[in-house]
Amino acid sequence: MPSAAQYYREPRITLLARPTFTEPDHLPVSWLGESTDGERLAEFAGRLCYMSQRNPAGRNTRDYLENIKKQGHGSVLEHANYSLLVEGVSRSLTHELVRHRAGFAYSQLSQRYVDESDAAFVVPPAVIGDESLEGAWRSQVDSALASYVGLVEQLMTLYGWVADRVHRRKMAREAARGVLPNSTETKIVITGNARAWRTMLELRSSEGAELEIRRMAVAVIRLLVAEAPAFFSDFEIYDAEDRREAARIGYHKV
Ligand SMILES: Cc1cc2nc3c(=O)[nH]c(=O)nc-3n(C[C@H](O)[C@H](O)[C@H](O)COP(=O)(O)OP(=O)(O)OC[C@H]3O[C@@H](n4cnc5c(N)ncnc54)[C@H](O)[C@@H]3O)c2cc1C
Numbered sequence: 025m026p027s028a029a030q031y032y033r034e035p036r037i038t039l040l041a042r043p044t045f046t047e048p049d050h051l052p053v054s055w056l057g058e059s060t061d062g063e064r065l066a067e068f069a070g071r072l073c074y075m076s077q078r079n080p081a082g083r084n085t086r087d088y089l090e091n092i093k094k095q096g097h098g099s100v101l102e103h104a105n106y107s108l109l110v111e112g113v114s115r116s117l118t119h120e121l122v123r124h125r126a127g128f129a130y131s132q133l134s135q136r137y138v139d140e141s142d143a144a145f146v147v148p149p150a151v152i153g154d155e156s157l158e159g160a161w162r163s164q165v166d167s168a169l170a171s172y173v174g175l176v177e178q179l180m181t182l183y184g185w186v187a188d189r190v191h192r193r194k195m196a197r198e199a200a201r202g203v204l205p206n207s208t209e210t211k212i213v214i215t216g217n218a219r220a221w222r223t224m225l226e227l228r229s230s231e232g233a234e235l236e237i238r239r240m241a242v243a244v245i246r247l248l249v250a251e252a253p254a255f256f257s258d259f260e261i262y263d264a265e266d267r268r269e270a271a272r273i274g275y276h277k278v
Contacts, residue, residue, distance in 0.1 A: 057084025098278030127220025
């Protein structure tokens, strides 16, 4: 029997990687103001286009990048990549997430290689706080998990003729996972450039987005605004009419 399942009520997001910028000695920039490596990398790339390293307009990095966003010259934002580890999200969330292709790379937990007998589940935001709904939902996912465990066992017997045990387990799990619900928790590493993150976050933090991915998008916006304000600070997080957080962007699709 599986041990008691774990239930997630919010995503866990960890920054794994950010850009490192090394200024070339032969092309120094007259930097002004506070900035991070990622922001400097984008400014450096932008200034190279016009060879304006002397900074004739006397702009600090954040004003320079504000102007880049305003002008829609978003391609320089593509030099700065940020990698996040996202856990405590459902398979239905990642199914939507991976539709965002341009500028993103993904690596996700495999349900063929990883045993899901101890899978965790993500409580749908709409159900959180309603005891009766949450209880009904929990009994459904618990029963799905029990079915999964039973099926893996039966399939291991069915595939007894497969000599390679690792392969046999993979064959059993890939068939048995069919009974696992969309709420099954998954883990994913996402690398995206700042322009790609902006486009995805604009779509997924809006009021029209599904609640779980919207909650994740708002959390990612908070993390990235703190990490690199020049790229992300035109996002405004607000309480929407549906009493959940949403965000709107200042500069659409740079
Ligand atoms: C609220 C909401 C509801 C949705 N509902 C559904 C649904 O019911 N069914 C469904 O299937 N999907 C649905 N989607 C997913 C949606 O159709 C897109 O697949 C998803 O939003 C990714 O958008 P994108 O293609 O712009 O992103 P990306 O792939 O990240 O692309 C970013 C941008 O790059 C450019 N680009 C990328 N690839 C190409 C290309 N091949 N050719 C030309 N330009 C390109 C485009 O300008 C694009 O906007 C929904 C999305 C949202 C936000």
